Amino acid sequence: MRDQWAKDLFVRGEKITDHDTVYGINKLAFGSETEPKLIAALRKSKSFVRGLSLVAVKEEKALGHALLTRAFIVNRGRRFKCLVLGPMAVLPEYQKQGIGKKLMEEGFERAKELGFTAIAVLGHETYYPKFGFIPASQKNIKTSFKVPDENFMIVELVPNALKGISGMVEYPREFLRISTAEPKPPAVAEQTEVKEQSPEQ
Numbered sequence: 245m246r247d248q249w250a251k252d253l254f255v256r257g258e259k260i261t262d263h264d265t266v267y268g269i270n271k272l273a274f275g276s277e278t279e280p281k282l283i284a285a286l287r288k289s290k291s292f293v294r295g296l297s298l299v300a301v302k303e304e305k306a307l308g309h310a311l312l313t314r315a316f317i318v319n320r321g322r323r324f325k326c327l328v329l330g331p332m333a334v335l336p337e338y339q340k341q342g343i344g345k346k347l348m349e350e351g352f353e354r355a356k357e358l359g360f361t362a363i364a365v366l367g368h369e370t371y372y373p374k375f376g377f378i379p380a381s382q383k384n385i386k387t388s389f390k391v392p393d394e395n396f397m398i399v400e401l402v403p404n405a406l407k408g409i410s411g412m413v414e415y416p417r418e419f420l421r422i423s424t425a426e427p428k429p430p431a432v433a434e435q436t437e438v439k440e441q442s443p444e445q
């Protein structure tokens with residue numbers, strides 16, 4: 245039944261004309277303007293990756309949105325490129341019908357095509373493991389946000405992508421400026437001073 249419903253649902257890259265709708269979807273899903281404001285700021289940032297702001301559409305109506313932005317796993321001056329997922333939102337009346345899953349599947353595919361091999365997320369510990377995310381602590385990967393261990397997760401898009409990689413995920417600055425998650429010291433400002441190196445792949 246759900247599969248039938250999801251048949252005409254497709255995920256595509258966001259267009260400029262979607263911006264207001266995406267704002268509304270996030271505002272309604274989160275019950276706050278923090279996330280839509282974060283998305284607007286990320287769109288203007290160097291962390292934004294064209295093609296990785298996704299909308300789920302059915303019968304020409306956008307019902308969900310997911311954003312993947314560029315980030316790094318930083319360890320002693322070495323930077324390994326990855327993506328961070330979020331915000332991700334589905335209109336309340338359309339939740340639990342497979343829209344989030346479609347957004348995630350398309351996001352994974354596009355990320356791989358663009359050469360990314362891992363995605364980190366701060367989120368529900370019961371939701372993201374459905375898509376292969378594991379607690380990042382299992383890979384010795386940490387976040388500067390003050391969140392319980394199980395809420396900071398990571399997934400390898402390519403087997404063993406994170407072999408030999410550990411460190412702190414350096415989120416785009418906009419997350420620190422706008423997000424509701426509380427950073428714990430040392431804050432990201434310190435990590436951003438790390439000199440950029442080619443990612444180890």
Ligand SMILES: CC(C)(COP(=O)(O)OP(=O)(O)OC[C@H]1O[C@@H](n2cnc3c(N)ncnc32)[C@H](O)[C@@H]1OP(=O)(O)O)[C@@H](O)C(=O)NCCC(=O)NCCS
Nearest residue numbers: 273332333334339340341342343344345366367368370371
């Ligand atoms: C979280 C969210 C994006 C998921 O989207 P969705 O379209 O409802 O998710 P799906 O229907 O694709 O769900 C896929 C599976 O996860 C389950 N699931 C959905 N929301 C869940 C949640 N919050 N916690 C745990 N499991 C959840 C579904 O039951 C489904 O399970 P199944 O495949 O075993 O049947 C959506 O519920 C939402 O917008 N929530 C409010 C905003 C939010 O919290 N965003 C995420 C921030 S971390």
